[in-house]
Amino acid sequence: MIRKKNPGPSQLDLGFALPTQPDRNSDKGGRSFYFFDLDDNVLHLQTPIYIYDLRTMAERALSTGEFARISGSLGKPGPYEHFGVNGDDRVGSFRRFRDQPAVETPTHQPFVQDIEHALELPDFHWKGPSWDCFEYAVHNERPVALITARGHAPATIRAGLSQLVKNGFLSREPNYLEVYPVSHPKIRVELAAGIQNKSTAELKKQAIIQCVEAAMKQYGNNPHHRFGMSDDDPENIALITEAKRILKARYPQNSFFVIHASTRPVLKYEIFCDHTESSALENPAQQLGFEF
Numbered sequence: 001m002i003r004k005k006n007p008g009p010s011q012l013d014l015g016f017a018l019p020t021q022p023d024r025n026s027d028k029g030g031r032s033f034y035f036f037d038l039d040d041n042v043l044h045l046q047t048p049i050y051i052y053d054l055r056t057m058a059e060r061a062l063s064t065g066e067f068a069r070i071s072g073s074l075g076k077p078g079p080y081e082h083f084g085v086n087g088d089d090r091v092g093s094f095r096r097f098r099d100q101p102a103v104e105t106p107t108h109q110p111f112v113q114d115i116e117h118a119l120e121l122p123d124f125h126w127k128g129p130s131w132d133c134f135e136y137a138v139h140n141e142r143p144v145a146l147i148t149a150r151g152h153a154p155a156t157i158r159a160g161l162s163q164l165v166k167n168g169f170l171s172r173e174p175n176y177l178e179v180y181p182v183s184h185p186k187i188r189v190e191l192a193a194g195i196q197n198k199s200t201a202e203l204k205k206q207a208i209i210q211c212v213e214a215a216m217k218q219y220g221n222n223p224h225h226r227f228g229m230s231d232d233d234p235e236n237i238a239l240i241t242e243a244k245r246i247l248k249a250r251y252p253q254n255s256f257f258v259i260h261a262s263t264r265p266v267l268k269y270e271i272f273c274d275h276t277e278s279s280a281l282e283n284p285a286q287q288l289g290f291e292f
Helices: 064-073 110-118 131-139 154-166 185-192 200-219 234-250 284-290
Strands: 032-036 049-053 059-062 143-148 175-181 226-231 255-260 266-271 276-281
Touching: 032 131, 032 200, 049 064, 059 064, 110 154, 131 143, 143 200, 154 175, 175 185, 175 200, 185 200, 200 226, 200 234, 226 234, 234 255, 234 266
Parallel strands: 032 143, 032 226, 143 175, 226 255
Antiparallel strands: 049 059, 255 266, 266 276
16 A cells, blocks of 8 residues: 655655564463553644633634643633633634534534544654554454544544545555544433543543453453553543552553653553653654554
């Protein structure tokens, strides 16, 4: 398969010439499970978030990175004192992070459109810090779970990633274990378990636990399974680590890892019940040298 775009100079192009490699514990029946956050981790998309001047209700569009930097300042003294968010899924701040009811098919939802627009740009604009690891996991048919703050239906997320296959950037469809867009109304209710106002990070924590349980059910409770999750948000990293510590206590013979993809160097943590061990990866592609 020939790629339609050439990689930018800041990325290592793994290509599809890589041989298909067996799981590191395949001789013992173990599998390596890869869990990924999407935005600013696997992909940089130009999906806007809208904040509102509460005095006039005029809206201002921000990138996900910009919003992450200023969200803690909304409503507080300073330049964003009079700004806030609108939680209406149809017309509010995160409307392009949700499916639109008037759109009948997943392929016409905003997420798919944003991926199509991204692919018109050079690779280095849209490949996130964990792209190489994601591409490797997909190419080698590792079980993959996507755990994202977005609120699209899982079918929409799959339709968006299919564009990467159609355009030659992935060699095949991911071997999906689970897809958890944790802000999707039905999925949020499932993960919240009756608790009101759970944060996105808390919902992701619960999704991770359910993904590991799904893996054990589908692939068998094998002590040689290994589980890793990459994310770029510090708050998420903290609760992901908590989730992995719970899972380590539940499955002490299995290995659990967290990749903090937004740090430089990228940090990889192995999670134990009573401590955490870290390794520094000098560049994102080195994640491949630490296969889960």
